[in-house]
Amino acid sequence: MSTRNAPAVSAPGLLFAVLGLAALLAPFMTLAANRIVAGEGVRAWSMAGPEATLPGLAAIAAGLVLGLPAAWPRLRLAGAALGLAGAVWLLVQGSAALLDGAGDYARVSPGAGFWCLLVILALLMADALSNLAPGPLARAGLLAAALLGLATVLGSGALADLSIFQEYASRKDAFRDAAWRHLWLAFGSLAVAAAVGFPLGILCHRRPALREALLPVLSFLQTIPSLAMFGIMIPLLGWVSDTVPGAQAIGIAGIGFAPAFLALVLYSLLPVGANTVAGLETAPPAALEAARGMGMTPRQRLFQVELPLGLPVILAGLRIVLVQNIGLAVIAALIGGGGFGTFVFQGLNQTATDLILLGALPTVALALVSAIAMDILVDLASPTPERHR
Amino acid sequence: MRRGILLRLALVALLLALVLRPAWFAPIFAPFAPEGGPVIYDRASLLSLSLSHLGLVALASAAATLVAVTLAILVTRPAGAAFRPLSRTITNMGQTFPPVAVLALAVPALGFGAGPTLVALFLYGLLPIFENAVTALSNLPPATMEAARGIGLNRRQRLLQVELPLALPVILTGIRLSVVIALGTATIGSTVAARTLGEVIIAGLLTNNTAYVLHGGLIVGLFAVLIYDALVRLEAGLSRRMGLAKAA
Structure with missing residues (x-):
């Protein structure tokens, strides 16, 4: 497939791309009638109209492809971040669209597809980082940036429709x-x-x-x-x-x-x-x-x-x-x-x-x-x- | 040395008595039970709970050992080298996941019962074994490896006759860590309806019956300590046989 000294495609990156695309086929979110019953899975592209889902799907696919080139760990890191952003976008769009007209007690949650993608993209990020081997201060900066990103997403209230945040809101x-x-x-x-x-x-x-x-x-x-x-x-x-x-x-x-x-x-x-x-x-x-x-x-x-x-x-x-x-x-x-x-x-x-x-x-x-x-x-x-x- | 053996025999005898003849301990535990309440757990036999507990741990640890050692062998071959840095990050970060959280997260995916407990024990058990197996397989004495190549062993023979036997004591250390964690996590498995000794402790906590808590806690604790000790001695014995000076 590639020469032994300089493989153009990172083997883990290829694995993540295949697994990531497969994860997109699994139900991305679940919609349940209330907080106790098991939800019904909904695939990413059928959660909402194409104008809402396509940007997210495209970002995830692009992120996984950016994870391929072995020689550019920075690009792979950026790909992982892009993919995560796409997954969060899909969650936001999907929860609003699915809850629309689904009843007062309906709950939406991230499904197996989302969790698998999250793990795969996190692994892609970890792999790119272990190739980059940043020093302690650079890692501290990355950690702070990641926490800031997480705080922004959680603080913005964009995910407030998700079931887990409704559990949070009530306690x-x-x-x-x-x-x-x-x-x-x-x-x-x-x-x-x-x-x-x-x-x-x-x-x-x-x-x-x-x-x-x-x-x-x-x-x-x-x-x-x-x-x-x-x-x-x-x-x-x-x-x-x-x-x-x-x-x-x-x-x-x-x-x-x-x-x-x-x-x-x-x-x-x-x-x-x-x-x-x-x-x-x-x-x-x-x-x-x-x-x-x-x-x-x-x-x-x-x-x-x-x-x-x-x-x-x-x-x-x-x-x-x-x-x-x-x-x-x-x-x-x-x-x-x-x-x-x-x-x-x-x-x-x-x-x-x-x-x-x-x-x-x-x-x-x-x-x-x-x-x-x-x-x-x-x-x-x-x-x-x-x-x- | 002599005292050590006597102490171990005494602990084994105590454990067997606690499991097989719980009624003997009624007078000792009675002060901890609520007024007029039951002293000895009687909703299930302690023997069957112990067997089911140990069975879960044995099954999960055996599967984890098989998968982890296979993965470690793959990653330490030239073809799998691209996955080395990633596997290190996974083992490093994966072990920060609390075992209880792994158990709790397995429930939404798999429902209640022995299934999620088994999966959580298996997943969590992989990491220490994999980490130790990779370390052992990548730090073999170069002179020995050179000699193995020199006498004409092929890759497969080198792996089976030289590398794995030499790595065995270190791999066994990983298995020990993973078994001890599994014993503890299986106890908590009873909160998701797996049949383990944790049932006795949880029943005690729910009914404010400290006698149950103490009885169950002693049995689980003794099992863990004795199994840990047995594996330590097995490792030390193997290391001696391998001619590695350092005993565990």
Whole structure:
């Protein structure tokens, strides 16, 4: 098909183009009589008149074609963005046209075709980006641009007709509370885990005997399935709140925020502690020797040599914890801890798909953005900038 | 070493007793149950729940291993090299998807029951195995590979007789990570009506019966810890056999 040294057509790009066009054949949106029943799929070109659908379809097709040339990753990136814009255009046009005269309780949602296209275009973008290998600052700029684009689309209200936004509109306050609670659970437990884990890691680094004893215990904790861990916290904290005077006054109870928070902290200790130990060990012996030769005290060596050199590894540990806790905080809803999980489990109980999405999509977005942001920080902290991982 | 074996035997005995003879533990769990409420979960036998839980995990992990290792082999051949950067990005970003979210998103697509749980466990299980298999297959000792070429092994023989056996311990580490995640995610699968041990915990949470929560939590936790430990020892044993100095 092409010569081995300089293939003109990117193999993944070709795969995405084929899959993307196939995804267009699947139902792009679904129209349902109300929020509970399963919707009926509608194909992209039959959602509205050609004057409304053609620009979107053309943009998607053009975007997929732009993804083909292997030598121009920037063009491929632009193609992915164009395709995404086309898909959003189709959603906006389709939801208005489908709801027109469909009844008061009718709901429109993105269908399998849209979700597949979204994944394919995101993969095209990821592939182009991994060929471009932008530095940390360029990635930060791209991330900010992507978030700005997302905020513009969501803020403009153009998608307000979609079922998931109607679910949002009817529980705006609850959503804001859940978002705060979720952030508190994820970032608060990260802060506590860092406050406990760093000193613990430094101690383990100094005393190998302590490390031998402690790290297996922490990795044992990490193994316990989350639901079991949350469950076991309930009687434990219930007992604390019953027996320790003043515990109830500061909000410690068997059920709710406290057990969820404690479970997340316990899960976080291993990645923070182990990565601190590993990070401190990355200092090359020559650097330590030089620091000793300059007459640095152990304390100065720790703060001026070992910690700065180990920072990327330590930050990588915090990335693991942050992403893990954002995901685990969903389960907190099962023990009354709040967060986006509330919507997920309510949605599962009512079999209301869009309520599930209202909980799951922000969680996924939060985890992805946090992971990308932490990766950028890790790269910035590396003394010799690494290539994009 | 001796103490370790005794501890493991004790934990296995405790686990078996918790599953097979739950009634023995009634006096211990009684203080946690609500006044006059049931102490031991009796809506389903704990043995059948355990078997169904482990079955789901085993099936999903076996399928994930097969697919992930095949993909890793394809990507590490010269013909599949174009997909390398993409596959790295997918594994890196894919693992940031919370397992619970994958489970929740599988429900609209597949409905309730064991199906979505199986699919979520499978999809999520692919990533760690694939990542480790790619790492292992692309970091084989060059001298060994050269020797394999030198004694005239063809590509297929090199793959089956040299590359895969050498990569096995690292691949096994990936399988272990994926099994542990699957055990935990399967627990949550009971919220979408899959028959797993999570049922006991969820029933306890819904009826404020801490005895159920504790009983179910202990069983799931013990299973996870013991399976994790067994796989760690298997890896260490394999590494030793391969003559790789570093034990896991």
